[in-house]
Amino acid sequence: MDLYTALLVVPFAFVALVFAYVRALQYKNRFADSVPFAGVSPYPLFANDWELLRSSAQEKFEFLNRDFFSKQPRLFKAWLGPLMVFGTCHPDVIQAILTHPECVDKPFFYQFARLDHGLLAAGAHIWRRQRKQLNPTFNIRILTSFLPIFEACCQQLVDDLKPLVNGERFDALYFTTRCALDMILKSSLDTESFSDEESASLVEHIKRFLFISTNRVLNIFHYLEPVYRLSKNYALESESFKIYLGATRKIMKIKQQEMKGKPLKEDEIEYNKPRIYMDQLLKLSDSLSEKEIMHNVCTMIAAGNDTSGQLLAYACVFLGMYPHVQEKVYSEIVERIPPTQNEPITAEQLKSLSYTEMFLYECLRLCPIGPTIARKNMTTIELEGVKIPAGHFLIISFFNLHRRKDIWGPDVDQFDPERFTPERSEGRHPYAFLPFSGGPRNCIGSRYAMMSMKMMMIYLLREYRFRTDLNISDLKFNFGMMLCMPFEHWVQIEKR
Template sequence: MKEIATKILKDSKLITVLNKNVFDTLLIILVFTLIVWYAQYHWKRKKLYAFAAKRNGPFALPFIGNALHFAGSNHDILSNALKIANSYDSPVRVWLGQKLFFAISKPHQLEVIMNSPNALEKDELYKHAEAIGGTGLFTASVPKWKRHRKIIMPTFNQKILDDFVEVFCEESQILVKQLEKVVGKGTFNVFHYVSRCTLDIICETAMGVTVDAQTTDSDYVKWANRAMEIMFTRMFVIWYHYDFIFNLTSLAKEYADVAKKLHDFTGAVVKERRMAYQQKMKESKERPEALFEEEPKTRKTFLQQLIELSEAGANFTDEELREEVDTFMIAGSDTTASMNSFVFIMLGMFSEIQDKVYEEVMDVLGSDRPVECKDLIKFVYLERVIKETMRLFPVGPLLVRAITEDIELDNAVIPAGSSVVMFIMALHLDPEIWPNPKKFNPDRFLPEEVAKRHPYSWLPFSGGPRNCVGPKYAMMAMKALIATVIRKYRFSTEYKTIDDIKLKADLMLKPVDGYKLAVELRE
């Protein structure tokens, strides 16, 4: 018995030794494999490292790069990005983890990038926006973007836009009524009121839906705002790029929740409108004379035009229609609300400029005539005020594109595999282009002054083939709204200088402390 026990003990020791040897061997193989993979990974990226070494930029730490510069609040992220842009010559090299970015803020360089076929693809950072807008125009891959853009552009023709002016004015008149609640009551956040007005406008013009956001409690604005805040946070917090980490956070659940609510809202409208159109077409085939019967004149919405184009051969699915409508809703509602709110703050800050705008509006409209299409072109000074506001407060402070092939600039080559950050805000505050850049001066946009500058010096709507599809829509809507409101109210603000307005970005530029305004009735 003793001999058997001794043999078993010896055998177990032998097995232990063998197991240890196997484990050590496997560990060596694993370490060697990782070293080989790591070496190959960096060898394949040697071109990126070589180009990165030729450009100045902040010191990058191993593995995380410059990620710590983009930690903290959305205000900190924007502030640090501006500091980096102002500290180095464009293009500036920045590493976010293992991803290489070049920040560009010079007009001639932006023109090259924005018009290059090798910089049309949106950066993979924007995939985090797909939970909200899907793969609509804003985030679509290049082939899909080209197809959809070609179909969608005609829906923004001048005749269609002119038909929308009545909606702009009707909803702006409701805004005038809503602002009566805060007359003489001191400072309030004007965005709360303006965003509901622009939501009503966009719902009417994009979908033909009346949501009465101004007069009833609508959650759409809150959903959209929160979605963009989470989206921007995920883009710039490097560890949130990994789904398995982000999905462990409460933000992931909240993001999914607001996305579903936004999609349910627009998806239901898309389905109902498409079914109605298909039913109408079916009836016209069964009763051809119906095509010649006079119908009540209706305003064609963005969605209606897309449905008609789809049924005529464009073949949009319900999901594609919803994605484009979602994109238009987010891009058209919040952005114009923000710009209108910034304009009101600028008018409140500079009373002499407010007086000039008021006088121009009164000269064109008189005291109570509603704005008409023919009036908008006459608001020349107001347009300059809007443009100067958009210079100081560009809604999209930065845009990011993936580089698919090397692009040669005047002083650098941007290599394939990197990404370009087109830093619009840094461009708009460049003292070489805009002397005394923090001074609010609408006369910068006099025709003779504009002619002196590079055409890519002012890019609130981006530039090149992948620019915003709706700049005319936005400008017309803003002019109509501001002209309607300024006849009734005088504005003031607690902000005394441009620097008093601390800014943050969550895809869209916003003031940290809100759009602070006070209104009084004009006598």
């Protein structure tokens, strides 16, 4: 074959191979012919992926929500490279997925976060064992014992904000994430080994690590590890993960040394006394590998920091946007927990803050910290009359679930804590509001998050009044594992 002929034949052969591959993929997935497509193109390998590759993180978020979830009422399908995935934001379908015993596995791209032996990203067989072992570390007895720690951390937050009273605007997220990290370190991980500078650095590196590893999901070329290692993102992610992992090793080393010098008390041995998260992990070192312990400590640091810290930053912004709501929350707090109270705040007092809870729920409705999750079915399941073979990815958008007009009304984009009054909540679908996911693989730390966030609200509002120049229409978001804005959570404070 001469060069001229080769130049003609090779491109045609390549196109023919691609066409044959596409047709084979379509034939393989013909079982889903009745499910509508979402996105730019109904063909694998093409427009959807190029649209995502050329977009910024903010554009990716808007593209996925505009062209995928928001336009489909129940179940849809789309191509992610050569993979057919199914998506939904309908409560019926979400409930069917999250409660199905064969839908507790996670897709392979959760491994991009390098924590695939921890509760968040582990496969079903690892997760089932770990969840059973770690559930007791978040019982009400343990959480109640954390309240004095929460109070001390919140008082430090109040003190840190004092120089900013009546000053220029500042980023609330910087302070709330540091406070949340301080809480998780001193409570569930039982350590005080980090300086303010170390904590601030750790928060930033966790944020960067999660952002890069999550955005890798939408770049099909970076699915190939050798290709990804050549990218700039790999170097940045590795740098942040090294610091993240170093902090985790530091915590583990300190706790292991403490446990060697502190034998179990008789009542702990005899009655299997509940232990905090870190102690329980180390106690289970015979049944958990070192990697499992490491990944679970890493997961707790990231989840505890981002869940409470991110939400409280959004809460500060919403308080500034809606002064009348802020005053209602403040009035309830000072009525139920007077500033003159000398005794420690109790779990019963936190539970009595019903309007404060409604306010936090509305923050979580509009800004769910985990906006999107994915599951993988381990056996054939049936959704909406379609039998889906094992191994397919099921994408769930809590962000769009919480904005369905058929559930929340025509003013779905407006901030209104009254949506969560008992009267308006009556008859609402049990899977219409999922701030901490749902089913057996929901968030293990949901009660911890609510208790810590209520405590932060108490201390902040008893001391300060919040203002902001932002409007709700200004809120924009980046694609990521956590719901982050592309700009700061700008607020100002004044003394009450």
